[in-house]
Amino acid sequence: MSEFFQEAPGLKNQYTEDRLLQAYLHWRIPAMVVSNMTAHLTHLGQRAATDMLAWADEAEKNPPKHIPYDPWGKRIDHIETCNGWKQLEGVAAEEGLIAAGYERKFDEYSRIYQMALLYLYHPSSAIYSCPLAMTDGATRAIELYGDDYLKNKAYRHLTSRDPKNFWTSGQWMTERTGGSDVSGTSTIAKKVGDHYELHGTKWFTSATTSQMAMTLARIEGADKGSRGLSLFYLELRNDKNELNKIMVHRLKDKLGTKSLPTAELSLQGTPARLVGGEGGGVKKIASLFNITRVYNSVCALSHMRRGLALAKDYSQKREAFGRKIIDHPLHVETMMDLYVDYAASFHLVMRAVELLGKEECGKATEEESALLRLLTPVIKLFSAKKCMSVTSEVMEVFGGAGYVEDTGMPRMLRDAQVFPIWEGTTNVLSLDILRAIEKENAFKPFMKELGHRLQGIMKEPMAGQQLKGEVQAIEKSLKDLESYFHKIASGGTGGLEDLQTSARYFAFSVGNIFAATLMTEFALHTKDLRDIETARRWCTRNTLFEVPETSQSHRFSNAEIIKGL
Template identity: 35%
Template sequence: MAASTHTVTNQAPPLVGYDVFTSDRALTEAVDRHLGAAGAPEVLEEAREELGALGRSAGSTQLNGWAELANAFPPRLRTHDRYGHRVDEVEFHPAWHRLLGKSVTSGLTDAWGRPGGHVRRAAGFLLMSQVEAGHGCPVSMTHAAVPALRAEPELAAAWEPLATSHLYEEELRPPLGKTGVLLGMGMTEKQGGSDVRANTTSARPLAAAGEYVLTGHKWFCSAPMSDAFLVLAQAPGGLTCFLVPRILEDGTRNAFALMRLKDKLGNRSNASAEVEFDGTTWARRVGEEGRGIGVIIGMVAATRLDCVLGSAALMRRAVAEAVHHASYRSAFGGLLVDKPLMRNVLADLALESEAATVLGMRLAAACDADTPAERALLRIAVPAAKYWVTKRCTPVVAEALECLGGNGYVEESGMPRLLRESPLNSIWEGSGNVQALDVLRALRTEPAALDAFLTEVGAARGADHRLDRAIRGVLTELADLDGVEARARRLVERMALVLQGSLLVRWAPPEVADAFCAGRLGGEAGAAFGTLPPTLDLRSVVERARVEV
């Protein structure tokens, strides 16, 4: 009886066995656009080959299986070995190391100084973050540590080649004897959070130049099995940046006590620890005493951009799953994807996903250009994008999950893992208020940043009346900065939206730009997804987001 009644019909096949790169039209077009503009056809061709190979791996059953295992078997803390010696190690499932190895060997820690490096690396980070987001944390921090290390040329000469290496070695041993390392950061303390000037960890100078010992704690230290960490501590000259290795040059373990691992909502595959420095923790100064924030800010800017890219990746995966499901699932006499209301929902989600991808890749291209104007744009656009894109991630993933109905609420679908992951990037590297206040700081103190922003959004003026009106609205708000802090979120939201609108009007297909401007800038849609004007070409928008398996 069971065999005759348990016939499975009207279920979508698993979304595996496809090329995650070439199936993402917004991403492939961004890579072509930004690398093509650099005028080096060989770089673009090489990048296409690399990303195509990585995209096929990212869509494979094997890598998606690794992702499931890394989350099903989260890391475990081992404070002591069997004999009672303090070891302070975190054990990961082998699948975690395989994912890290794939990302490192694919060059996702190697962007600085490589032709088109930031665009290529950002695209790869988008691909692998769709597979499994947790392992992206040490990948991101290792990539982002490079500009901070450059504040101390001698350190950079030794460590940068290891941080940008395409070789992954998981074992803990003296870092400078390895072929590749992972780097983390430790800034957050119990009493301070984002207010790092309130840090109490102290640094006492030793006789050798540039060497110190640290005393204190760090409340959040992610990927604690990395080879070394950039941390902030109070030196005699003020808040200073230090490099703290896990293993010292003589092979002994540094005093780096892991007190416990955080029990987090999501990001389960990645360990986040509380760390104690006992007064003998050896550290090397990075940059001058008292200049710690100035040194670490380059790392923070890079990881904030990765928050944008990581959220864009989660949105893309969630939308791809929703469109895929609706393309196979029939209800009420036809495929869900052909139902006008479901099509409206899917199109609305696809707009959010594409806008996030296009913005993230534009900022990566600005990193490659590295001109004064592009650096000024990054100064204001990165915190604005970090604020808005990461805020939009959770509602997008939640709505995409709903498109799968009860199947989406079941762990086997993978959607709950995406949903648990979705709030993280809005918290990491400064929550929403911190980003909004950073935009205000740029507006008040760096006129070049506002000029660069207005130049960027102004490049699309005259192409869409709704975008033009929205830009005028932002200018009106910027003209009155009295009491602006209380309305900073609204201002930054509008800035991010007009920036996304400008990019889509210039580069996306007309149906995508039209729908975005109507739904996000024209006041023609409601607050919920699926309220776009039905006169728009929503079928084309959904078709553009579809994955062919």
């Protein structure tokens, strides 16, 4: 009797194997522009399935180490990373993961191009995409608010394609008082001559091996709360390559993202440069974390895609009950449901990327900018939650092997959990959506865009033939969402509290309906039966609009229930 060994899943070129990405690019970008992008995307798609995988595996097996002292007892706080981690940094520079967004070679399509590169890079990067997210955010903040010194030094390093000159940046906001609520920031900036010195503790700092960081601090004598915060730039090391009065207390022992160095540290008089003048730090750093939220969304999206790619390949190799599992109807049905969640996230995220590219090139209208402000938290919370559920289901495809560490699947699940937490939790983002609506009247351009898209959809003959019921479901859900919003918004203080209570449901309803519209529009463009079925499933499988009735008495009873747990 021959001994059986299960063949492991494998990967092919991650660009040429991705039908949705290719079809989307040809839908939204002029043919000549796509033609100029294709060779590079194909090249990186191949690297994502070959040399990058080996380096990522090395980085995962050799996590960073904190070395507080040298052999003679001198405090050095060196964070040691392996060769694989350094090689992945080199890939990011060589392939222009940051540069592509700022060279703007493809004008307003440059962000789409860059995020397509990130989408291919992330799943094979051992989460090096995290330092890149903060690097891109810092680059944008310097582009908007930096002085000549920062633009001539830091900006040039951040956008370099030369691995020897390329810099990454940290984003140091989180203190012991909390994460997203930065009003309690206790780091103090003291003016010393022509610069500032920072004193305080940062409880959670990713990309701690970067050359620079952007951080919030309160200038001595400034107002309390968020209003008194300013944005600062600091370099981690001095001319002697010693830490700039920074003490690293420890590396964080996290659930996932093990290869990524994340530290707790203190600033002990660290030299820093004020960015964009005193005050307004929260507004300025918002330009940074708006970029990192887009990164989080694209990475969650590509995390799902990698899981599906592995599951598809394994399904064609694994036999159960006398046939390949790809031939079992229930398995196919399950995989289709996962693909639909991924596709909905894809279209939603990429629409925000389109708007970001237009805004940065000065081609977005005021309404489009307001819509981007609304969509940014929507895509982050939406894609993150879908990523968690899809990744969990993908693990089941591998059965018991999916629960074994050295298959890599448990790591995928642990890493997926970070997406709903980084850059704002689901509740924080849901309330941020309400702020976008309140401060920028963003609900109006949302309704206008979807109304315009639905009008275009109804002009397509196929809409009435194959997707009539789905279009009607979108129209009804959109009408219900609008009625709900105006009803609640007109309710005064009580209405505002009701809207806050149901903010998560409202946020997901916005995402569900927008995704349904984009998927339907895409299907009518490609006329591909696979895309038509995907849109149909999304519209019929989900309740696109679902917001529970809330009232003050219900909130009181719910609070009492929770307190009594």
